[in-house]
Amino acid sequence: xxxxxxxxxxxxxxxxxxxxxxxxxxxxxxxxxxxxxxxxxxxxxxxxxxxxxxxxxxxxxxxxxxxxxxxxxxxxxxxxxxxxxxxxxxxxxxxxxxxxxxxxxxxxxxxxxxxxxxxxxxxxxxxxxxxxxxxxxxxxxxxxxxxxxxxxxxxxxxxxxxxxxxxxxxxxxxxxxxxxxxxxxxxxxxxxxxxxxxxxxxxxxxxxxxxxxxxxxxxxxxxxxxxxxxxxxxxxxxxxxxxxxxxxxxxxxxxxxxxxxxxxxxxxxxxxxxxxxxxxxxxxxxxxxxxxxxxxxxxxxxxxxxxxxxxxxxxxxxxxxxxxxxxxxxxxxxxxxxxxxxxxxxxxxxxxxxxxxxxxxxxxxxxxxxxxxxxxxxxxxxxxxxxxxxxxxxxxxxxxxxxxxxxxxxxxxxxxxxxxxxxxxxxxxxxxxxxxxxxxxxxxxxxxxxxxxxxxxxxxxxxxxxxxxxxxxxxxxxxxxxxxxxxxxxxxxxxxxxxxxxxxxxxxxxxxxxxxxxxxxxxxxxxxxxxxxxxxxxxxxxxxxxxxxxxxxxxxxxxxxxxxxxxxxxxxxxxxxxxxxxxxxxxxxxxxxxxxxxxxxxxxxxxxxxxxxxxxxxxxxxxxxxxxxxxxxxxxxxxxxxxxxxxxxxxxxxxxxxxxxxxxxxxxxxxxxxxxxxxxxxxxxxxxxxxxxxxxxxxxxxxxxxxxxxxxxxxxxxxxxxxxxxxxxxxxxxxxxxxxxxxxxxxxxxxxxxxxxxxxxxxxxxxxxxxxxxxxxxxxxxxxxxxxxxxxxxxxxxxxxxxxxxxxxxxxxxxxxxxxxxxxxxxxxxxxxxxxxxxxxxxxxxxxxxxxxxxxxxxxxxxxxxxxxxxxxxxxxxxxxxxxxxxxxx
Amino acid sequence: xxxxxxxxxxxxxxxxxxxxxxxxxxxxxxxxxxxxxxxxxxxxxxxxxxxxxxxxxxxxxxxxxxxxxxxxxxxxxxxxxxx
Numbered sequence: 001x002x003x004x005x006x007x008x009x010x011x012x013x014x015x016x017x018x019x020x021x022x023x024x025x026x027x028x029x030x031x032x033x034x035x036x037x038x039x040x041x042x043x044x045x046x047x048x049x050x051x052x053x054x055x056x057x058x059x060x061x062x063x064x065x066x067x068x069x070x071x072x073x074x075x076x077x078x079x080x081x082x083x084x085x086x087x088x089x090x091x092x093x094x095x096x097x098x099x100x101x102x103x104x105x106x107x108x109x110x111x112x113x114x115x116x117x118x119x120x121x122x123x124x125x126x127x128x129x130x131x132x133x134x135x136x137x138x139x140x141x142x143x144x145x146x147x148x149x150x151x152x153x154x155x156x157x158x159x160x161x162x163x164x165x166x167x168x169x170x171x172x173x174x175x176x177x178x179x180x181x182x183x184x185x186x187x188x189x190x191x192x193x194x195x196x197x198x199x200x201x202x203x204x205x206x207x208x209x210x211x212x213x214x215x216x217x218x219x220x221x222x223x224x225x226x227x228x229x230x231x232x233x234x235x236x237x238x239x240x241x242x243x244x245x246x247x248x249x250x251x252x253x254x255x256x257x258x259x260x261x262x263x264x265x266x267x268x269x270x271x272x273x274x275x276x277x278x279x280x281x282x283x284x285x286x287x288x289x290x291x292x293x294x295x296x297x298x299x300x301x302x303x304x305x306x307x308x309x310x311x312x313x314x315x316x317x318x319x320x321x322x323x324x325x326x327x328x329x330x331x332x333x334x335x336x337x338x339x340x341x342x343x344x345x346x347x348x349x350x351x352x353x354x355x356x357x358x359x360x361x362x363x364x365x366x367x368x369x370x371x372x373x374x375x376x377x378x379x380x381x382x383x384x385x386x387x388x389x390x391x392x393x394x395x396x397x398x399x400x401x402x403x404x405x406x407x408x409x410x411x412x413x414x415x416x417x418x419x420x421x422x423x424x425x426x427x428x429x430x431x432x433x434x435x436x437x438x439x440x441x442x443x444x445x446x447x448x449x450x451x452x453x454x455x456x457x458x459x460x461x462x463x464x465x466x467x468x469x470x471x472x473x474x475x476x477x478x479x480x481x482x483x484x485x486x487x488x489x490x491x492x493x494x495x496x497x498x499x500x501x502x503x504x505x506x507x508x509x510x511x512x513x514x515x516x517x518x519x520x521x522x523x524x525x526x527x528x529x530x531x532x533x534x535x536x537x538x539x540x541x542x543x544x545x546x547x548x549x550x551x552x553x554x555x556x557x558x559x560x561x562x563x564x565x566x567x568x569x570x571x572x573x574x575x576x577x578x579x580x581x582x583x584x585x586x587x588x589x590x591x592x593x594x595x596x597x598x599x600x601x602x603x604x605x606x607x608x609x610x611x612x613x614x615x616x617x618x619x620x621x622x623x624x625x626x627x628x629x630x631x632x633x634x635x636x637x638x639x640x641x642x643x644x645x646x647x648x649x650x651x652x653x654x655x656x657x658x659x660x661x662x663x664x665x666x667x668x669x670x671x672x673x674x675x676x677x678x679x680x681x682x683x684x685x686x687x688x689x690x691x692x693x694x695x696x697x698x699x700x701x702x703x704x705x706x707x708x709x710x711x712x713x714x715x716x717x718x719x720x721x722x723x724x725x726x727x728x729x730x731x732x733x734x735x736x737x738x739x740x741x742x743x744x745x746x747x748x749x750x751x752x753x754x755x756x757x758x759x760x761x762x763x764x765x766x767x768x769x770x771x772x773x774x775x776x777x778x779x780x781x782x783x784x785x786x787x788x789x790x791x792x793x794x795x796x797x798x799x800x801x802x803x804x805x806x807x808x809x810x811x812x813x814x815x816x817x818x819x820x821x822x823x824x825x826x827x828x829x830x831x832x833x834x835x836x837x838x839x840x841x842x843x844x845x846x847x848x849x850x851x852x853x854x855x856x857x858x859x860x861x862x863x864x865x866x867x868x869x870x871x872x873x874x875x876x877x878x879x880x881x882x883x884x885x886x887x888x889x890x
Numbered sequence: 891x892x893x894x895x896x897x898x899x900x901x902x903x904x905x906x907x908x909x910x911x912x913x914x915x916x917x918x919x920x921x922x923x924x925x926x927x928x929x930x931x932x933x934x935x936x937x938x939x940x941x942x943x944x945x946x947x948x949x950x951x952x953x954x955x956x957x958x959x960x961x962x963x964x965x966x967x968x969x970x971x972x973x
Contacts, residue, residue, distance in 0.1 A: 068944060068945070068948065071948055075920075075924050075925075075952075078920065078952065078955065078956075079917050079920045079921060079924070080917075081959070082916050082917050082920060082955055082956075082958075082959035082962075083913075083914070083916065083917030083918075083920075084963075085910065085913035085914060085966065086913075086914060086917065219940075220939070220940055220941055221937075221939065221940020221941065222940075224937065224940050224941050224942065224945075225940065227942070232942055232944055232945070238925065238926070238927060238929045238930055242925065243925050246924065246925050271967055274963040274966060274967045275963065277959055277962075277963045278956050278957075278959035278960035278962075278963055281952070281955065281956050281959065282956050285949070285952050285953060285956060289949065292945065
């Protein structure tokens with residue numbers, strides 16, 4: 001038999017284990033050895049704080065009373081989590097970029113850092129959560145009483161035990177939940193303890209379930225064969241209430257303060273959410289798998305009229321499985337404690353940031369930079385809030401304990417906090433949502449919820465008398481709380497949900513469309529809605545008139561963040577501004593950054609108020625400057641970037657096309673050059689080959705003939721060698737790698753050398769040379785190369801300039817800093833369309849061709865001239881051609 | 891799909907886009923199987939393997955959703971790193 005002492009000892013041991021685990025995790029975290037403490041598994045398990053004692057015990061009760069309906073409480077969260085890409089991911093990103101500390105902070109921050117909204121959501125959350133905390137205390141005390149059939153000594157005083165439980169939980173929460181001011185810093189101790197509790201409650205329920213199915217029921221078919229035929233109540237499936245419950249539980253997983261705390265605030269890595277997206281639904285699946293079998297077993301083996309909410313405990317007890325019953329008791333205990341701990345942390349953050357801090361600020365206005373330690377105020381207010389909240393829950397339990405009012409509070413609390421949903425969804429998906437709309441929707445929705453669901457749940461014992469619930473206030477039937485405006489025939493929950501959320505959403509949307517938002521709301525709106533499009537630090541928006549001194553800001557930061565953290569922050573900022581010593585300048589950027597940093601500790605509204613108080617001397621001139629970050633600016637910048645990018649793209653496409661055309665042309669030129677060159681090489685080769693064959697095959701060749709043939713072969717080989725030399729020369733010149741030593745050269749000497757070299761050719765063609773112009777020109781050139789050019793040009797003139805009385809005129813003169821030499825003949829001239837062709841490789845001018853040249857002379861000459869920083873061009877001087885050589889003077 | 895060569899940027903972006911669309915469709919699929927009249931087809935007084943059909947439908951569909959969600963989250967996080 002389990003005695004009271006054993007239960008107390010087990011609970012105490014369990015609580016001691018929690019303390020140890022939390023302490024150990026904090027120490028590990030402090031030493032920087034986080035390891036699996038920061039794993040997706042721990043994150044997922046901590047989310048299971050959703051499963052409270054109400055679900056641990058109550059799900060079986062619901063299954064016994066309402067059949068399959070209990071799964072709706074788990075289906076909603078399942079749908080939200082498998083749809084994480086839609087909603088949770090965005091919330092997480094916003095939570096991180098805006099350093100959101102709670103659901104109240106999220107709403108307040110989104111709607112222009114409104115302090116009023118923060119207070120409204122906080123009050124709503126406290127009113128909704130206090131009964132829920134009371135419910136957990138009740139479930140623990142009730143589970144105690146299960147183990148005592150009669151009122152024996154220790155069990156009698158359950159109210160006292162509830163008080164001590166509340167006190168121990170308060171101590172735990174204060175110890176591990178308020179270690180640091182920054183709510184964004186993870187509570188590793190708490191989270192690890194919660195994860196442990198998640199494992200305990202899951203295994204406890206699974207153990208009971210397995211015992212029921214295989215220990216009592218002889219397998220699944222055995223247990224289902226005991227089911228009474230109407231137990232599933234299949235007519236409830238896909239009823240209005242079914243849909244409403246699924247919707248409500250889906251809403252709760254987002255809006256409940258404790259869920260927001262573990263899912264968004266305590267998250268350390270976005271990828272953990274990806275894992276939780278399937279792992280948390282799996283956890284819920286396992287939690288609910290054995291609920292129905294346990295309910296069936298309870299109904300079949302326990303006497304009529306037993307409380308189905310306690311089947312999880314009473315079934316093992318009835319079968320004499322004391323150890324299992326103790327395990328199940330600890331499972332329920334862990335469900336209750338984890339909920340209370342996380343809810344207390346979440347709510348205390350909200351109370352201290354949105355109620356205590358604004359009060360403290362307005363009381364101490366103007367003194368913020370001179371007195372008081374904000375850190376201590378924050379921590380103290382959080383600790384007192386935790387104690388206060390648990391005390392509130394305890395008194396609530398004392399007042400209403402044991403009544404039905406408390407048992408049904410679970411869904412009622414869900415419906416209350418669900419009033420945040422329109423402002424939340426609108427806030428992150430709809431840019432035009434405004435503070436006025438959110439505030440009106442929230443308050444009116446909350447009042448309707450209180451009137452139609454919360455107050456009637458007391459059945460006349462609190463505020464609303466039973467006659468008002470029955471007949472409406474002052475006998476006005478159309479105002480009856482549960483048949484508002486004559487809407488009758490609905491489940492009370494569905495009825496209340498319809499009116500409260502319907503009017504809430506209508507007011508929210510309607511007023512948002514009518515009342516224009518303030519600047520700060522617009523900025524925050526685009527920050528929230530476009531959170532995935534933003535890069536860090538852009539358009540952050542809060543530009544404050546700069547009357548702040550860095551010293552004041554430092555004092556403020558120091559008192560909220562602590563000296564070390566503030567020092568680090570300011571040193572970094574100064575470094576980023578390029579200052580090695582001293583405080584950073586109070587630029588807009590820095591002030592924004594500081595404000596965001598403070599937001600992590602005191603919430604958006606308080607941080608904004610504090611910084612404005614210092615930075616703006618109490619007046620914040622936001623209106624004009626804020627346009628910088630306005631949505632239009634953002635859109636414009638975005639489209640401008642696009643425009644620039646597409647212009648750049650078009651430009652590079654054009655360049656690519658051009659390059660492609662050039663390459664194609666070059667390819668064609670190269671092909672032509674190759675076919676030309678092989679032709680040129682082939683001609684001498686052919687004659688060499690044929691004469692060599694004659695010499696070899698003809699036996700009695702006269703010595704004179706063979707001598708002549710050998711001569712031809714010799715000439716042809718020389719021509720071949722010359723050709724190859726020329727090609728090499730040309731490719732070397734064209735590569736642009738030449739590096740000649742330029743020296744002062746007398747132009748006359750060069751021409752003399754060229755004339756003497758071409759004397760033989762000149763004599764055979766009987767050409768007259770006429771020289772005119774200055775004879776004392778000195779140019780900067782390489783003597784031999786320049787001579788090569790003149791030889792080429794003069795031989796060319798001799799070869800092509802044929803006429804009756806061939807004359808070549810060489811005219812030298814100075815034009816400015818340039819020497820110009822014209823070499824003209826009196827031959828037939830060059831046809832204008834052939835003029836550029838003479839410089840192409842192997843282009844023999846169509847009609848007149850002389851043997852002996854490979855046609856590379858002029859192209860080589862032009863390349864030489866260009867490498868000498870001069871040029872070689874051809875001009876018309878009828879009759880005959882003029883080659884003009886230009887090059888710089890020495 | 892035998893082609894293992896890395897797809898080009900446009901193709902990768904398209905695939906990522908499609909994965910994201912699938913991630914959006916999954917919860918809608920869940921809504922369809924849990925809170926639409928589709929459910930009523932399976933609410934029959936029939937025992938399959940000794941368990942009521944409605945019970946099997948709910949828990950079967952549930953585990954199917956979990957498996958799909960797991961696949962989806964793998965695909966999505968892989969897409970984040972690779973692309």
